[in-house]
Amino acid sequence: MSRFRVSVHIVPRKGLLDPQGKAVSDALHALGFADVEDTRIGRFIVLDVNADSAAAAELSVKAMCDKLLANPVTEDYQIASTVTA
Amino acid sequence: MKFGIVTFPGSNCDVDALHAVTDQLGQTAVSLWHRDHDIQGCDVLILPGGFSYGDALRAGAIARFSPIMQEVIAHAERGAPVIGICNGFQILCESHLLPGALMRNAEMKFICDWVHIRAEGNAPMYLGGYAPGQVLRIPVAHGEGRFAADESTLDALEQNQQVVFRYCDAAGAITDAANCNGAMRNIAGIVNAGRNVLGMMPHPERAVESLLGSTDGLPLFESLLARVGA
Numbered sequence: 509m510s511r512f513r514v515s516v517h518i519v520p521r522k523g524l525l526d527p528q529g530k531a532v533s534d535a536l537h538a539l540g541f542a543d544v545e546d547t548r549i550g551r552f553i554v555l556d557v558n559a560d561s562a563a564a565a566e567l568s569v570k571a572m573c574d575k576l577l578a579n580p581v582t583e584d585y586q587i588a589s590t591v592t593a
Numbered sequence: 594m595k596f597g598i599v600t601f602p603g604s605n606c607d608v609d610a611l612h613a614v615t616d617q618l619g620q621t622a623v624s625l626w627h628r629d630h631d632i633q634g635c636d637v638l639i640l641p642g643g644f645s646y647g648d649a650l651r652a653g654a655i656a657r658f659s660p661i662m663q664e665v666i667a668h669a670e671r672g673a674p675v676i677g678i679c680n681g682f683q684i685l686c687e688s689h690l691l692p693g694a695l696m697r698n699a700e701m702k703f704i705c706d707w708v709h710i711r712a713e714g715n716a717p718m719y720l721g722g723y724a725p726g727q728v729l730r731i732p733v734a735h736g737e738g739r740f741a742a743d744e745s746t747l748d749a750l751e752q753n754q755q756v757v758f759r760y761c762d763a764a765g766a767i768t769d770a771a772n773c774n775g776a777m778r779n780i781a782g783i784v785n786a787g788r789n790v791l792g793m794m795p796h797p798e799r800a801v802e803s804l805l806g807s808t809d810g811l812p813l814f815e816s817l818l819a820r821v822g823a
Contacts, residue, residue: 520696524741525775527701576658579651579687581694582741 512557512565513593518578518585519550552588553577562590594818596622597635599665599681601656606642606678606798613798614639618814627659636821637674638665640681642734642796652695652737653683662688674718674817675790679735682782682792691785691792692750693742695735699775703736707806708773708781710795711761715754716784718820719791722812728765729758729809731795733773738794740776740783747778758782758793 520526529547536544555572559565566587578585596614600607607624614622614637623633627645632638645656656662662684669675669690677685685691698704709730712723723729742750750756758781762771772779774794782793797810 524696525699525739527697527699527775531701576654577650579654579694581686581692581743582696 509558509560511593512559512562512590513554514557514565514569514590515552515554515588516569516573516577516585517550517552517588518573518583519548521582521584522548524582550583556593566590594620594637594821595633595635596620597625597632597638598622599625599627599638599640599661601627601643601645601659603645603647604641604643604680606680606796609796610639610641610678610798613801613810614814617801617811618818620818625661627656627661629661630664632661632664632668637676637817638668640665640675640677640684641798642679642681645680645684648737651683651687652680653685653687656680656684657687666690669785669790672787672789674821676719677790677792678796678798679738679794682794683737685790685792690790691783692746693740693783695737695794696739696741697737698735698739698773703734704738704773705732705734706773707731708733708795709761709763709765709771710758710781711765711767712758713754714757714784716757716788716791717816718788719784719813719816720757721816721820723816726765728761728763729795729800730807731797731800731809732807733795735774735794738774738776740780740794742777750780750783751778753786755784755786755788756780756782757784757791758795
């Protein structure tokens with residue numbers, strides 16, 4: 509068994525109002541970054557997981573996201589990276 | 594009728610709820626701790642407002658896995674009354690006892706104010722004491738109260754008359770200006786398909802005597818008493 513560091517992005521689902529993201533988009537536009545089309549602000553969670561393989565660690569983190577870490581009604585998640593911890 | 598008020602670490606409206614159902618409604622009530630496994634024969638369970646577990650991760654997300662929630666879910670599945678107010682509503686959505694979710698208020702600010710909501714839908718257990726379309730004046734106090742669900746869920750809630758409270762103006766008109774937190778379709782409260790589980794962001798327990806500024810929340814508890822029995 510090895511230890512893996514799995515990082516996961518969780519962001520508000522596209523189409524749902526993200527007031528925090530909208531405020532940041534507006535601020536960026538005010539600063540002259542006219543190329544910003546959309547901003548969504550979510551969470552970045554880093555988990556150290558004991559597992560037999562990287563794939564098993566990711567499978568476990570997906571189960572954690574489905575059960576607790578993300579809200580299936582309002583959020584999408586994506587595993588950003590998995591490295592040996 | 595015996596009420597059980599669940600206290601989670603971070604609940605802060607549990608004593609208000611206790612006051613409403615004992616001193617104002619004249620019923621018996623017990624405090625239940627989040628680690629309890631026994632609901633002590635309570636007829637009605639209330640999940641009160643507050644910030645359970647400091648709103649870590651998402652409001653209600655951690656409370657959902659408290660030991661007492663197994664009993665709350667079993668109570669709800671028996672068709673018995675469960676009321677979630679504010680943080681309690683968030684917990685009921687996280688527990689999947691109610692559909693949808695409560696997101697950050699559209700204006701990003703915590704709202705602590707008096708609002709108007711309109712009673713509608715089909716939930717005699719809770720609305721029996723209100724005239725259809727009656728406008729209530731009631732407090733809200735939340736940062737994450739914007740009800741959200743996908744379109745098909747919203748349509749189903751409306752078709753089944755499970756939307757029981759909507760934000761409105763003083764005359765009962767459903768307007769964007771009256772929608773304090775930007776909730777989809779102005780939704781302030783819903784019931785489940787069995788109509789025994791109620792979730793609402795406004796605080797009926799804080800509107801049960803004139804000293805508090807409104808008595809419009811009291812008929813909700815009186816309806817329950819009349820329907821579920823003394």
